[in-house]
Amino acid sequence: LHAPRTPHAAMADWTDCLDFGISLAKQASEAVLTAFNRQKEVKLKSSPADLVTETDQRVEKMLISAIRKRYPQHRFIGEESVAAGEPLELTDRPTWIIDPIDGTVNFVHRFPFVAISIAFTVNKQTEFGIVYSCVEDKLFHAQRGRGAFLNGEPLHVSGQEDISRCVVVTEIGAERDDLALSTLTSNIFRLLKLPVHGVRALGTAAVDMCQVATGGADAYYHIGMHCWDIAASAIIVKEAGGVVTDTDEFDMMSRRVIAASSSSVANRISQVVRAFPCRRDCGGAPGANGGAAL
Ligand SMILES: O=P(O)(O)O[C@H]1[C@H](O)[C@@H](O)[C@H](O)[C@H](O)[C@@H]1O
Numbered sequence: 001l002h003a004p005r006t007p008h009a010a011m012a013d014w015t016d017c018l019d020f021g022i023s024l025a026k027q028a029s030e031a032v033l034t035a036f037n038r039q040k041e042v043k044l045k046s047s048p049a050d051l052v053t054e055t056d057q058r059v060e061k062m063l064i065s066a067i068r069k070r071y072p073q074h075r076f077i078g079e080e081s082v083a084a085g086e087p088l089e090l091t092d093r094p095t096w097i098i099d100p101i102d103g104t105v106n107f108v109h110r111f112p113f114v115a116i117s118i119a120f121t122v123n124k125q126t127e128f129g130i131v132y133s134c135v136e137d138k139l140f141h142a143q144r145g146r147g148a149f150l151n152g153e154p155l156h157v158s159g160q161e162d163i164s165r166c167v168v169v170t171e172i173g174a175e176r177d178d179l180a181l182s183t184l185t186s187n188i189f190r191l192l193k194l195p196v197h198g199v200r201a202l203g204t205a206a207v208d209m210c211q212v213a214t215g216g217a218d219a220y221y222h223i224g225m226h227c228w229d230i231a232a233s234a235i236i237v238k239e240a241g242g243v244v245t246d247t248d249e250f251d252m253m254s255r256r257v258i259a260a261s262s263s264s265v266a267n268r269i270s271q272v273v274r275a276f277p278c279r280r281d282c283g284g285a286p287g288a289n290g291g292a293a294l
């Protein structure tokens with residue numbers, strides 16, 4: 001059952017790819033910070049709140065061309081490549097899942113939480129994740145089975161098991177239709193009424209979720225994000241001892257996620273939070289879950 005399904009899985013250690021990914025994330029961060037305080041040309045994607053800039057596109061092209069030069073057989077899922085029409089398909093091949101700027105609205109407004117998110121999968125299993133919060137100069141990373149780190153220091157979740165003692169992080173996202181907004185705001189209302197200690201949103205899913213890995217938050221949930229927003233931070237939370245789930249198994253293509261300090265907190269959130277219909281990123285049956293609990 002555990003035999004590698006494809007020859008490249010036999011190469012159990014992907015540390016060289018991880019080290020290269022970290023060096024690229026640092027390079028990309030320099031490009032993002034150079035542009036951070038400059039005038040930006042902003043384009044809209046799926047909604048008036050779903051923005052993209054020339055820097056998003058240039059950084060993603062830089063990352064992909066550098067990786068392709070070193071690993072020509074590898075595959076890519078990049079947010080802005082998909083937006084430009086590239087197919088979104090996760091195969092068993094070594095695949096880099098890239099969000100060149102997570103928090104583009106923040107980037108446009110100079111709100112100081114923007115991140116580069118890079119995940120790497122083989123046989124559809126995440127081998128490592130890198131989230132670089134550029135303005136904070138915080139590099140989060142994790143490699144499967146080897147722990148999670150922030151600027152080289154080990155990370156561990158809070159272990160909080162009591163939902164009423166939790167800080168919960170989420171995002172409202174770019175959806176502006178009534179069903180999505182009423183679902184998302186009522187989720188926050190129900191959580192606050194539990195009560196929880198607080199609800200937070202930084203404007204970048206990747207950095208939001210990394211707060212669970214640091215123990216600074218106790219849970220994160222999101223409906224409507226994409227695989228590139230959370231693929232890297234999911235392994236960072238898991239390697240920090242956290243739980244990453246959905247209704248049952250975590251499925252990075254489902255556009256729903258719950259990350260928590262413990263399974264009891266994850267279960268409570270799945271009871272309280274409702275989803276709205278989202279088309280899957282790829283694979284499986286079309287997104288169901290019209291308003292049902294997660
Ligand atoms: O588009 P980018 O890469 O900035 O990703 C953000 C999404 O756009 C938001 O909808 C979503 O709410 C999160 O903020 C996510 O980080």
Ligand SMILES: [Mg+2]
Binds near residue numbers: 102103205
């Ligand atoms: Mg993103």
Ligand SMILES: [Mg+2]
Binds near residue numbers: 079
């Ligand atoms: Mg992005």
